Amino acid sequence: MSKGPIKVLLWGLGAMGSGMGRILLEKEGVEMVAAVAQTPAKAGKDLGEVLGVERKTGVVVTNDVERALDSKPDIVLLNTASFVKEVFPQIKLVLERGADVITIAEEMAYPWAAEPELSDEIDRLAKAAGKTVLGTGINPGFILDTLVIALTGICADVRHIHAKRVNNLAPFGPTVMRTQGVGTTPEGFVEGLKKGEIVGHVGFPQSIHLIAKAVGWKIDRIVEEREPIITNVPRKTQYIEVAPGDVAGCRHTARAYVGDREVIFLEHPQQICPEAEGVETGDYITIDGNPPVNLAIKPEVPGGIGTMAIAVNMIPDVLAARPGLLTMADLPVPRGIVGSFIEAMRG
Amino acid sequence: MSKGPIKVLLWGLGAMGSGMGRILLEKEGVEMVAAVAQTPAKAGKDLGEVLGVERKTGVVVTNDVERALDSKPDIVLLNTASFVKEVFPQIKLVLERGADVITIAEEMAYPWAAEPELSDEIDRLAKAAGKTVLGTGINPGFILDTLVIALTGICADVRHIHAKRVNNLAPFGPTVMRTQGVGTTPEGFVEGLKKGEIVGHVGFPQSIHLIAKAVGWKIDRIVEEREPIITNVPRKTQYIEVAPGDVAGCRHTARAYVGDREVIFLEHPQQICPEAEGVETGDYITIDGNPPVNLAIKPEVPGGIGTMAIAVNMIPDVLAARPGLLTMADLPVPRGIVGSFIEAMRG
Numbered sequence: 001m002s003k004g005p006i007k008v009l010l011w012g013l014g015a016m017g018s019g020m021g022r023i024l025l026e027k028e029g030v031e032m033v034a035a036v037a038q039t040p041a042k043a044g045k046d047l048g049e050v051l052g053v054e055r056k057t058g059v060v061v062t063n064d065v066e067r068a069l070d071s072k073p074d075i076v077l078l079n080t081a082s083f084v085k086e087v088f089p090q091i092k093l094v095l096e097r098g099a100d101v102i103t104i105a106e107e108m109a110y111p112w113a114a115e116p117e118l119s120d121e122i123d124r125l126a127k128a129a130g131k132t133v134l135g136t137g138i139n140p141g142f143i144l145d146t147l148v149i150a151l152t153g154i155c156a157d158v159r160h161i162h163a164k165r166v167n168n169l170a171p172f173g174p175t176v177m178r179t180q181g182v183g184t185t186p187e188g189f190v191e192g193l194k195k196g197e198i199v200g201h202v203g204f205p206q207s208i209h210l211i212a213k214a215v216g217w218k219i220d221r222i223v224e225e226r227e228p229i230i231t232n233v234p235r236k237t238q239y240i241e242v243a244p245g246d247v248a249g250c251r252h253t254a255r256a257y258v259g260d261r262e263v264i265f266l267e268h269p270q271q272i273c274p275e276a277e278g279v280e281t282g283d284y285i286t287i288d289g290n291p292p293v294n295l296a297i298k299p300e301v302p303g304g305i306g307t308m309a310i311a312v313n314m315i316p317d318v319l320a321a322r323p324g325l326l327t328m329a330d331l332p333v334p335r336g337i338v339g340s341f342i343e344a345m346r347g
Numbered sequence: 348m349s350k351g352p353i354k355v356l357l358w359g360l361g362a363m364g365s366g367m368g369r370i371l372l373e374k375e376g377v378e379m380v381a382a383v384a385q386t387p388a389k390a391g392k393d394l395g396e397v398l399g400v401e402r403k404t405g406v407v408v409t410n411d412v413e414r415a416l417d418s419k420p421d422i423v424l425l426n427t428a429s430f431v432k433e434v435f436p437q438i439k440l441v442l443e444r445g446a447d448v449i450t451i452a453e454e455m456a457y458p459w460a461a462e463p464e465l466s467d468e469i470d471r472l473a474k475a476a477g478k479t480v481l482g483t484g485i486n487p488g489f490i491l492d493t494l495v496i497a498l499t500g501i502c503a504d505v506r507h508i509h510a511k512r513v514n515n516l517a518p519f520g521p522t523v524m525r526t527q528g529v530g531t532t533p534e535g536f537v538e539g540l541k542k543g544e545i546v547g548h549v550g551f552p553q554s555i556h557l558i559a560k561a562v563g564w565k566i567d568r569i570v571e572e573r574e575p576i577i578t579n580v581p582r583k584t585q586y587i588e589v590a591p592g593d594v595a596g597c598r599h600t601a602r603a604y605v606g607d608r609e610v611i612f613l614e615h616p617q618q619i620c621p622e623a624e625g626v627e628t629g630d631y632i633t634i635d636g637n638p639p640v641n642l643a644i645k646p647e648v649p650g651g652i653g654t655m656a657i658a659v660n661m662i663p664d665v666l667a668a669r670p671g672l673l674t675m676a677d678l679p680v681p682r683g684i685v686g687s688f689i690e691a692m693r694g
Contacts, residue, residue: 023503142501146680150497153681154489154648156370156656216686289683290656291649297642301501305638309503333493333680334500336636339563 006030006315006341009068009099011090012079013037013050013061016104019308020077021051029340030315034068035061038080065090069097074319077311078103082202084115091122095129100318102311108135109145110206110213110327123325132321136314136328138306139165140203143283143297144266145210146328152215155289161211164267164284167300168274169249170237180250180270181228183240189228189247200226200252201268208256208264214329217264221257226250235273248272313337316344353377353662353688356415356446358437359426360384360397360408363451366655367424368398376687377662381415382408385427412437416444421666424658425450429549431462438469442476447665449658455482456492457553457560457674470672479668483661483675485653486512487550490630490644491613492557493675499562502636508558511614511631514647515621516596517584527597527617528575530587536575536594547573547599548615555603555611561676564611568604573597582620595619660684663691 010021010032024032025048035047040063042050047059062068076094081087084107094101111119126133135141144163152158169176176182181189181198192198205222212219231248234241242248249271256264274281283300287293317331328334337344357368357379371379372395382394387410389397394406409415423441428434431454441448458466473480482488491510499505516523523529528536528545539545552569559566578595581588589595596618603611621628628647634640664678675681684691 026504138501147497149682150494150680152683153660154485154653154657155683156652156659157373158683158685214680214682216684216691218686291652293644293648294646295642295644297640299641301640302638305503306501309637310501312503313500328680329682330679332677333497333561333675335496335561335676336499336502336505337563338505339565344563 006075006319007033007071007073008315009033009071009073009076010035010079011065011076013042014079015304016308017077017079018051019304020079020312021047022053023308023312025051025053025057027312027337027341029342029344032057032059033071033073035059036065036068037061037063065093069094069099073099075100075102075315078105080105082106084108084111084118088118088122091133092125095125095131095133098129098131100131101133102314102318103133103135104137104141104307104311105135106137106140106202107206109137109140109203110210111135111325113205113209119325126325127323130323132318132323133325134314134318134327134331136310138301138303138310139268140206140210141328142306142310142334143301144203144268145207146334148211148285149214149329150333151285151287151293151295152289155287155291155293158215158287158289160263160265160288162265162286162288165300166269166274166279166281166284167303168272168281169270170272173239177240181247182249182272183242184228184247186228186230186247193226198226198250200250201270204252204254204266204268207266208254210327210329211264212256217258219256219263220259222254223257224252224254226252229269229271231277233276235276237272240272242272309336310334316341320345353422353666354380354418354420355662356380356418356420356423357382357426358412358415358423360389361426362651363655364424364426365398366651367426367659368394369400370655370659372398372400372404374659374684374688376689376691379404379406380418380420382406383412383415384408384410412440416441416446420446422447422449422662425452427452429453431455431458431465435462435465435469438480439472442472442478442480445476445478447478448480449661449665450480450482451484451488451654451658452482453484453487453549454553456484456487456550457557458482458672460552460556466672473672474670477670479665479670480672481661481665481674481678483657485648485650485657486615487553487557488675489653489657489681490648491550491615492554493681495558495632496561496676497680498632498634498640498642499636502634502638502640505562505634505636507610507612507635509612509633512647513616513621513626513628513631514650515619515628516617517619520586524587528594529596529619530589531575531594533575533577533594540573545573545597547597548617551599551601551613551615554613555601557674557676558611559603564605566603566610567606569601570604571599571601573599576616576618578624580623582623584619587619589619656683657681663688667692
């Protein structure tokens with residue numbers, strides 16, 4: 001790895017990628033050496049302008065990844081898509097060019113769940129290149145898996161895990177409204193599910209397998225359910241209004257079984273304005289074990305900033321990690337780096 | 348390392364060591380090959396008898412460490428003392444005999460805080476032997492440090508950390524009553540502090556430095572305070588009765604500063620029967636950061652079983668770790684192992 005500051009290439013400058021860029025501008029011992037936008041409109045501009053900050057960064061945003069990689073980054077923050085299939089060629093390219101990868105693609109939190117062959121191939125490519133690939137994020141990546149795993153660490157026995165993340169979609173835009181079915185009728189919700197337009201949360205199988213592998217459960221079956229959260233009162237955001245009787249969000253759940261025994265139950269009801277019906281947002285983890293554990297984080301850890309932050313904070317540990325395709329359960333406990341990223345390199 | 352089950356030597360068969368032994372009896376892929384008691388009375392007995400379980404283990408408890416180490420354990424669980432000075436010669440011996448070490452000695456959670464030279468010597472000896480040494484426990488080791496660190500991982504900025512552990516000492520015996528000043532008068536409490544008979548919590552500097560090193564704060568000053576928790580109502584346990592106006596426990600706090608700025612505030616009020624005055628036990632972590640985090644675990648994670656469990660659960664990760672003196676912040680997130688300890692070996 002280069003001496004001096006850690007060199008980062010930012011790939012994907014949407015809400016998440018741009019947020020990471022703004023965080024990185026405030027950090028010591030790390031610098032952005034290149035930035036790749038998916039949209040032509042952003043190309044040619046100074047990164048500072050695209051990030052919406054005053055200062056110029058001297059980094060010109062490009063759509064040309066190959067050129068951007070000529071900057072010889074130590075690591076690439078990949079924020080382009082949600083699914084392993086989509087990011088695989090991008091990860092392959094980065095590994096071939098000799099950089100580590102951190103991606104917030106949801107399926108990459110435990111890629112073997114959705115794409116075992118592609119995951120093994122990424123692992124093989126990473127080891128061949130002597131580089132490391134990590135998928136992370138707030139969820140999947142932390143709240144419903146890494147944090148759960150950490151809590152089981154103080155248990156002599158773990159019989160069942162129940163984790164629930166109750167959030168508020170009010171800040172989000174049209175895409176999220178559509179994928180969660182917000183504003184549809186109950187019938188429209190069922191239709192949307194059938195057509196695959198309403199997807200709910202992407203990440204339950206990933207979180208479940210991450211937990212199960214860490215504690216040693218062999219999961220035989222995962223059952224996911226998506227049902228409409230029908231509002232009894234009017235709910236309104238800057239993007240949408242929902243009338244009583246219509247859908248304010250998607251209650252998505254997943255149950256994992258060892259044989260016929262349920263061992264993990266994850267819930268992630270996502271809706272706009274839950275407070276309108278007295279629903280308190282928060283992250284909740286209950287472990288039926290010895291000892292039992294009953295945790296609550298109120299309000300919930302915000303998804304946006306949390307995802308941007310953990311992706312940035314994992315940089316030194318990924319650079320210091322062994323080569324291969326790793327998960328959050330393979331790496332040291334995450335930490336919020338307020339000091340120099342170079343000094344934060346472990347070992 | 349040996350094929351087959353992981354071979355463990357249990358050193359120290361007090362409440363903690365015995366509890367670890369009972370946990371290990373229920374686990375797969377790990378076996379106790381020797382057990383060393385500090386007290387002559389336990390020597391010569393089958394370990395099962397000393398652990399208070401029905402079955403015979405075939406392991407005969409001894410006071411002779413050298414002989415016990417002839418069983419060639421992969422790892423030693425060291426539960427003999429609280430301070431680095433006390434466990435140093437024991438750790439040195441184990442390393443010379445070629446085994447890894449996990450100890451619950453409170454100061455070993457971050458040994459450099461109390462004994463920088465001895466800690467560097469342990470690190471040197473461990474690397475020379477190609478072995479790993481870890482200090483862990485519920486507190487220090489998890490609640491007021493490792494869990495705090497993990498939560499900062501989702502923060503883009505961390506300005507201040509406040510963590511508080513409110514527990515109930517009612518289950519504990521005379522030694523704990525004495526070291527926490529339970530049952531003394533307010534004047535007696537002050538005297539006990541002066542004489543060093545009342546110590547409060549052992550672990551604040553360790554937790555603070557563990558957190559500070561992880562996030563990158565250079566701590567200039569730590570201020571600890573111990574004050575009596577005076578009860579307004581009668582409080583009674585099977586070991587002690589405390590009258591109104593006398594001391595029910597010790598409110599121990601520590602504040603850590605970077606320059607003149609307080610960055611960490613840890614509180615650990617330990618008392619008998621807090622419910623007698625409506626005090627709810629729990630573990631509480633509040634991070635003033637971006638985003639802010641507000642966590643509560645109610646009731647608190649019990650200290651005894653939690654410490655036994657995390658020491659046992661860390662076995663595979665310590666065996667798989669690089670050589671040297673490590674901390675919980677250097678290792679993967681802890682996890683409660685319900686499957687085989689051999690399969691739980693990472694990497």
